[in-house]
Amino acid sequence: QTNNPSKTIDYVTSLKDKLQLLEQNGKLLLNNYEYIEKLQAKVKTLQKLVKHLQQPQLAAKGEEEEFLSNPMNSLSLIRQMHADWTHVEKLMEQPVGQKQMDYIRRMNERKPNQENVEQALVAMHRLASSYELDAADIASGLLDGMQTDAKLSPLECYEMGLLYYNGSLYYGSIEWLETAKELMDKAPSDVYNLLGLTRSDISHLLARCFIALDKLELARKVLLAEPDLSSKTEELLEYFKENKPEEVENDNLIAFHEKTAQLCGSSYKPKPTRLLCSYKTSGKPFLRLAPFQMEQISHDPDIFVFHNVISSIEISILERETEAFMLPARVLDNGKSVLSNIRTVSSVGLPNKNFSRQLNSLITRIRRRISDLSDLNDSYYYLSEVLKYGFGGHYSFHNDFLNSSVFRDDRVATVLLYLNHVPSGGGTMFTQLNLTVQPEPGKAVLWQNLDVETFDFETRNEHASCPVKIGTKFAMAQWIHEREQMFTRPCLKPPKARVYPDKL
Ligand SMILES: O=C(O)CCC(=O)C(=O)O
Ligand SMILES: [Fe+2]
Structure with missing residues (x-):
């Protein structure tokens, strides 16, 4: 399905994987229509036969003796009882829809597993909790003031x-x-019943x-109000009291920064x-x-935003060609480097030797453009990443600074380049500055991770x-390191706050 064997399926982030799910659902539906048709055909045949075999009953009704005294009726009945019901039996025994049953069984391997479902539930939790949304609102399609269908x-x-x-969050x-x-x-x-959920399961x-x-x-x-459970209420209460759930902490259900709703929500303005817009012509001669x-x-x-840093054609090449390489960041x-629920995004590091030459040169x-707009030097051996948030x-x-003795060459600045429009959510919030930057295709934001003068x-x-x-967020992050700035931006005062352990 992809040209990268290590690619894992990601139903939350990848539109391609979600499209595939929808397609599979369509195929299963067709398969089931076929199955239903086969069942209906069998029912129809059986009905026809049974109707035929009903004839003696209808004819004899109320006049059984007279009916049976007629030799033709007797012969018919004897023959019918001997032979015809055997045919009915054979028909009943014939399996129906084996092919369709095999298909649905085969599709089992390609269905989302429990972990995939949990990821999607956790993603929904993240929305509910960070935007302070009510369950009832979400369920009715209302997402932070935006009514969806x-x-x-x-x-x-x-x-x-x-x-x-299961995460002991009972409220x-x-x-x-x-x-x-x-x-x-x-x-x-x-x-709902047929799909395994009853009202009394919920009350339970x-x-x-x-x-x-x-x-x-x-x-x-709650129990008394449930017809199925009311007679057993006291018994159940006793049982529940004796078997209280254990306290479990689910790391996926962490609380979010208290400013998230304010800075990321729809009411953020x-x-x-009094800051200015201008054309940046100084710096690199280009x-x-x-x-x-x-x-x-x-x-x-100082934080700067730049517009039209990348064209829509370049964006579509980036999107098309990096999709197959994206992995959970x-x-x-x-x-x-570890997987963590504090960062749930798919990413790929750049440049990448598996990319086409066209992509790497793009x-x-x-x-180079990022280096131009930031007045900072970049080098290809520093990491940048293409990011996709579902x-x-x-x-x-x-x-973004690394503050690690292992990486003494710290990240002086970050340029985040947005590659699409996100219909709702997905901004970059600066928690201490009460500032959020909303993605727009081709827009870049530049901030410093080290003090411009002291490198603190x-x-x-x-x-x-x-x-x-709503939607996905597609972006590219470029972290610019201090070592490359050595000759253009000398450190005026030695950094004071940066105390590294003596030994590596
Ligand atoms: O996606 C964003 O808005 C921020 C990304 C970021 O901070 C990072 O990857 O370091
Ligand atoms: Fe960051």
């Missing part, structure tokens, strides 16, 4: 409730379970949440500034020919990627 069914709401229950669980119940009551359907778990919170009366009320539109969005620390933890051109995808607040850590530029609400 998508909805959740009681089945998904129940799964959310279960996720929180969260109760909210989702109550939503599941309301949805079920509003539009009752035996489909709800009561367990109340017991875990020592709210016995509420638990009793940038503060008016800028006199092709200046960048530049906006200063923060002063002390890692963060540095004590010098080691990346070199983009990096729904709920985020990067928790952090600084610029902690005020702590930032985060807002969880994506």
